[in-house]
Amino acid sequence: MGEAPCFAHFLDDAGNMPDPPKIVIRRVYDHKAGGPHEVRVLVDRVWPRGVSRDSLHLERWAKDVAPSPALRKWFGHDPRRWPGFETRYRHELAENTAPLRELAQLATKGTLVLLYGARDEEHNQAVVLKDVLEEGIAHS
Numbered sequence: 313m314g315e316a317p318c319f320a321h322f323l324d325d326a327g328n329m330p331d332p333p334k335i336v337i338r339r340v341y342d343h344k345a346g347g348p349h350e351v352r353v354l355v356d357r358v359w360p361r362g363v364s365r366d367s368l369h370l371e372r373w374a375k376d377v378a379p380s381p382a383l384r385k386w387f388g389h390d391p392r393r394w395p396g397f398e399t400r401y402r403h404e405l406a407e408n409t410a411p412l413r414e415l416a417q418l419a420t421k422g423t424l425v426l427l428y429g430a431r432d433e434e435h436n437q438a439v440v441l442k443d444v445l446e447e448g449i450a451h452s
Contacts, residue, residue, distance in 0.1 A: 333419030335445055337426045337438040340368060349422035353415060355438050357384065360429035368427060371418060376411040379437050380404055394435045401440050416445055 340360045351371045354360075357378035379387070379401050387397040405412060418424055424445075430436035 332446075332449055333416065334423045335419055335426065335442050336423060337428065337442050339431075339433065340427045340429050347423070350425050351418045351422050352425045352427060353418065354427045355441055356427075356429050357381065358429075363429075370427075372414075374411060374415065376408065377405065377415065377441060389430060389432055389435065391432065391435050397435075398440050401437060402444060405441070405444050412445065412448065415441075416449060419445070419449075 340354065340356075340363050352369055354368060354370055354373045355377055357375050359365075359373075378384075379397075383397065383400050383404065386400075387393050415424065426438045426442055428436050428438040430438075
């Protein structure tokens with residue numbers, strides 16, 4: 313499935329993670345205005361309907377970490393396919409670690425807010441992406 317990304321550059325001189333970055337997920341339709349220490353990143357491949365670009369106050373639109381179109385189509389937001397989606401998406405992320413490192417770096421600027429458009433708050437790519445980032449940072 314590939315190796316987890318390495319975030320060793322976050323460690324202090326003693327090899328410890330001083331203050332692990334905070335990562336949260338939020339639905340774009342439930343968003344609140346960004347706080348002063350929030351770094352907001354949209355993690356969907358397609359722009360959410362009915363949402364203006366200015367309203368999200370984004371640092372970045374990270375299409376490059378979103379699930380592939382084929383995986384999105386296969387999953388279809390069917391909770392019964394969640395275990396398979398999670399495994400396949402983790403594989404896709406392991407094959408494309410540069411954008412993960414960029415997101416982890418953004419997390420050092422403040423709370424990293426991963427924004428997504430799906431209705432299901434428990435079965436979406438932001439849940440997996442958050443876990444992958446936190447696992448990578450914890451194992452640095």
